[in-house]
Amino acid sequence: MLCVNVELNDRRYPIYIGENTLTNPELYPLNAGQKVMIVSNPTIAQYYLETLTHTLEKIGCVVEHVLLPDGEQHKNLDSLNLIFTALLKGNHGRDTTLIALGGGVIGDVAGYAAASYQRGIPFIQIPTTLLAQVDSSVGGKTAVNHELGKNMIGAFYQPIAVIIDTQTLHTLPKREVNAGLAEVIKYGAILDLPFFNWLEEHIDKLVTLQTDALQYCIARCCQIKADIVARDETEKGDRALLNLGHTFGHAIEAHLGYGNWLHGEAVSVGMMMAAVFSEKLGHLAPQDVARIEKLLARANLPTVSPDGMQPEEYLPYMMRDKKVIAGKLRLVLLKQLGQAYVAKDADRDLVLNAIRCCTQTH
Template sequence: MEKVTVSLGNRSYKIIISSGLCNDISFWSLMSSDKVMIVTNETLSHIYLNKILTLMEKSKIKVEYVILPDGEQYKNMKSVDKIISALLKSSYGRDTKLIALGGGVIGDITGFAAAIYQRGISFIQVPTTLLSQVDSSVGGKTGVNHILGKNMIGAFHQPLLVIIDTDFLSSLPAREFSSGLAEVIKYGIILDNDFFQWVEQNIDLLMSLDKNALTYCIRKCCELKANIVSDDECDTGCRALLNLGHTFGHAIEACMGYGKWLHGEAVSAGIVMAIRTAERLIQFNKKNANKIINLLQRANLPIYGPIEMIAQDYLNYMMRDKKIISGNQLRLVIPISIGISELRNDIPDKLVIESINDCCQLRHI
């Protein structure tokens, strides 16, 4: 079992990583004195909910559950309201713990419900996708979408604990797994050359769901994210580095319609666009650029944007992204070399357009 601490004073918490955790009755019995409400979705409830409920009931935990429909389109206030109504109907008070059993969508909704129910209750993240295990379950960003924008309603609310069981990944569709690998590769590029090289050497083991490789990889990503979150909990400084490839990626997700391109797929193409920008801006090393692109391809991730999009489509969406700074100037994360990156807000639009064009399949039409 691996443990990582997110150091945030009296809001510090542990991330526990192992396989078989959720089948371990002693684990659930840790919560014995609490009232617990599990929040999950229809897909996960079919596979895992009964098993977990049985273990909790054996441990004499008062547990109820809410099952939400599956999908990003349900990451909204209606789902938050369902959770709050269930809590109120069962007279759950401020001593309640919510358990988010699912991917990033369930984690974000549940965390937000926990942030606002009776001015804030505790919640535990039990992430079940690779993306949520290496990224969204750590750091306390919670929230839901508004029809006018993604993640536009939310709060910073740190979990009490994050329980990462790598066994969940055995039922995860391969495309979703690859989507999570984009975030894994991202951590190496922005923060840690040694880890990048480790992923290069172990990508096949990771993709065959080797437990030791997964545990190491997830621990390393959680450590890298925990350090950033400890330094910049509220995302006013270095936390923005985690957005490598995301400004381009968000444009793809929004333009294509959410769900068509998975988040990690859009980020993967976005990373290549950021690399192309870095090649023009600071002569980013060609050999390193090829290493990154090869690794994304080995992880079954796209290195070009969607065929339907041209560079101007990206710019239109990027200019609306909440990550742009004042004065209409784009703020982009630019890798300097593998393991080092910086935020730049002085990149000429022309250079960005050329870099997107390198990754547009329709650029010559």
């Protein structure tokens, strides 16, 4: 088992990464008699709810659960209210710990519920998708979507622990595994060229969920994110770099309707658009763009815009992005492979040109 610590100014929390961590009661920062509310969905619950409940009962916890509808389209205020209702009906107070058992949607909604309920209760992340394990479960970003924009209603709220069991990935559809690899590739592209090089050598092992490669990969991604969060917990500076491809990708998700494309699939195309834009600005060499495209393709990810989505249709969503300041579009771009920066006033014509370049195979 591996452990990465997230070090913040006044607190820290562990990220445990290994096989069968779900069943190890020693990893849970809980005590006998403590009330716990597990938040999950029916898809995940059929595999892991009973196992987790049994582990918590070994500790002596009093366990309840609430199941949310499955899918990105349910990452909304209605699902948030389901959690609040369950907590209130069960007479839960500030001494209850919320546990998010699931992918990024469950983690984000449960985390925001924990941040809001009685002005804040503890919560634990148990991410069961690769995307959640390498990205969304770490760092305390919690939110729900609005029909006009993704993650527009939320809070920065840190978990007290993240428990990653790589065995859960073996019940994950291949499409979901691939979507998680988009966020993995992002880390190498923005901050860690040696890791990007490692991914080029080992991507096939990750696609097939080979244990050693998988655990190293997850730990490396968590360490990169933990280091950034330690410097910039509430995204005032460096943390924005983690959003490479996300401004384009969120536009795809919102336009198509949440859940029609997976988040990682949309981010994959968004990374291509950011790479092409960076090349047009003279930062990336064509061979660098080709390396990114090839690696994404080897992870079975899309690299071109969805059929029927026009370049002009991206901009209204992009202008509602949280990085927009004073009406100026800010984008995460690449100065070179392994080094990202925030462009503070992206030229809209160049943005449209980059999108157009990714609407056909190139």
